Amino acid sequence: MIDKTLQNFDISKFQANLINWYHANKRDLPWRKDQDPYKVWVSEIMLQQTKVDTVIPYFQRFITKYPTLQDLADADQQDVLKTWEGLGYYSRARNLQNAVREVVSAYGSKVPANPKDLGALKGVGPYTKGAILSIAFNQPEPAVDGNVMRVLSRVLKIEDDIAQPKVKKDFERYTKNIISDDDPSAFNQGIMELGALVCTPKSPMCMLCPVQEQCRAFEDGVEQKLPIKSKAKKQKTIPYVALLIRNEKNEYIIEKRSETGLLANMWQFPMVPIDEIGMDHIENWVDMEYGIQVDLGNNLGKLKHVFSHIIWQLDIIEATTESEKVIDKRVKLVDKNRLADYPFPVSHQKMMKYMREE
């Protein structure tokens, strides 16, 4: 039983061309030095929605710091977030550590090599599950990501909207039918590598493509129009006054964000949602929120920070306080030179550049 889409598609030739090309052209990446399931796992989590060039230094530092499952399981979550700082999508780090602890306690520190147990781990979805099973355990499981959908939408000339969940399932079905049983690792990585290096979103280099002969989009001259993808809706801008509050000892007020939602468990400088509070009630709000009295100072500048779904517009204002202690568990007065011990989102790292020197 085979999909209509795959009729007249030369699967063996596609596999051979792709895999030969991959072995000859694959990049020398740090997570390709061995097949350690733990390292494959870490790399796949980091690579979610993140480019290879961005991941490389993070992967190196992470593995140096946590060489084994046990090391990561034993680590402090704040320490893990600090190591992840700047990489984004911080729930990946929290879920990874939770899942690693699960593997240590429930599976004797062996990454489960079957779809059911592996896919049940926190943060391991359909793609990551297939990637680990194929790359670390050489099992012929599909690993469909954006690259795979782009490459296959062109090769098979599929004009469905790849933003729709059901369409991704179609691609998983196609991949099950065309994946190589001899070298599923090279097959999956080969399609992704092809998507990253040749079959790129814009201006694909079809003249260099090992499967050009099998590509229906190229044959019809429509490769630039594929894949079809519906547009994401625009982000809403939220204005804040962000406060750099210091005392005479050059300590700054920081707070730990909620343990759920945006930037969970990361630290930040106080942010006043100005649409709700109003410019005239900032000191009052700070008193209510943190139990400290402040004097507002100069306006230091503006920062715009773009997320996937919202935009922060930050007005940075300096302030002073005479407090030397705070009560709240999630709020701290921290010496300027110790701020680097805490995980901050990039937006607030940028704020630190506005702090006065002394």
Next chain:
DNA sequence: AAGGCGGGGCC
């Protein structure tokens, strides 16, 4: 099915 969830690099 749709929306929340980061950040950087490209055009």
Next chain:
DNA sequence: GGCCCAGCCTT
């Protein structure tokens, strides 16, 4: 500015 990136989770 918009788009894309080796996606997953929650609702």
